Amino acid sequence: NAGVMQNPRHLVRRRGQEARLRCSPMKGHSHVYWYRQLPEEGLKFMVYLQKENIIDESGMPKERFSAEFPKEGPSILRIQQVVRGDSAAYFCASSPRQENSYEQYFGPGTRLTVT
Amino acid sequence: QKEVEQDPGPLSVPEGAIVSLNCTYSNSAFQYFMWYRQYSRKGPELLMYTYSSGNKEDGRFTAQVDKSSKYISLFIRDSQPSDSATYLCAMTFKAAGNKLTFGGGTRVLVKP
Numbered sequence: 612n613a614g615v616m617q618n619p620r621h622l623v624r625r626r627g628q629e630a631r632l633r634c635s636p637m638k639g640h641s642h643v644y645w646y647r648q649l650p651e652e653g654l655k656f657m658v659y660l661q662k663e664n665i666i667d668e669s670g671m672p673k674e675r676f677s678a679e680f681p682k683e684g685p686s687i688l689r690i691q692q693v694v695r696g697d698s699a700a701y702f703c704a705s706s707p708r709q710e711n712s713y714e715q716y717f718g719p720g721t722r723l724t725v726t
Numbered sequence: 727q728k729e730v731e732q733d734p735g736p737l738s739v740p741e742g743a744i745v746s747l748n749c750t751y752s753n754s755a756f757q758y759f760m761w762y763r764q765y766s767r768k769g770p771e772l773l774m775y776t777y778s779s780g781n782k783e784d785g786r787f788t789a790q791v792d793k794s795s796k797y798i799s800l801f802i803r804d805s806q807p808s809d810s811a812t813y814l815c816a817m818t819f820k821a822a823g824n825k826l827t828f829g830g831g832t833r834v835l836v837k838p
Binding site for chain 1: 730732758760762767768769770771772775814816818823824825826827828829830831
């Protein structure tokens with residue numbers, strides 16, 4: 612009974628490079644969320660996706676960040692032209708399809724370091 | 727002012743004591759309340775999930791919600807060293823579209 616899977620677990624990028632973070636939701640879950648946790652801060656919502664649809668991206672920075680959840684394959688969070696301020700832990704969560712289900716289950720996170 | 731406030735701690739207790747954690751919030755629309763446990767450099771693990779006001783018990787954990795005071799609590803009975811972690815409260819409401827708003831977390835240390 613695999614939980615939410617994320618890879619890579621650690622990612623190092625130089626300033627200006629691109630970062631791609633992957634998330635596979637729990638079996639039977641069709642809702643995916645991305646959160647960012649900066650050092651010494653709580654988790655901040657970034658984006659909520661269902662298969663092939665972005666439902667809420669109100670927490671995403673307007674530039675350089677994008678997310679997708681294709682029909683097949685994992686959800687991808689993409690950060691273009693990374694800067695030092697992007698260094699953080701990025702967590703993916705998933706929840707079941709049922710209406711009024713607000714429980715979200717988190718993956719182990721991807722720790723992005725920008726040098 | 728943050729929407730959800732949580733004392734960062736650390737909260738240090740002896741093994742076997744009751745751990746008492748709480749969060750206050752400002753948005754009266756919040757309806758669904760969750761507590762997560764996060765070990766160092768790991769993902770948050772869902773502990774408790776409650777809807778609206780009242781109490782919920784699960785093993786050594788009890789969650790309480792007081793919507794009139796905008797205050798939620800988590801109690802851990804018979805605490806163990808393995809309970810040492812950061813505890814995060816989170817909350818949402820239907821119109822928020824499943825977006826969770828988190829407190830900053832309270833670090834708990836249970837000493838053997």
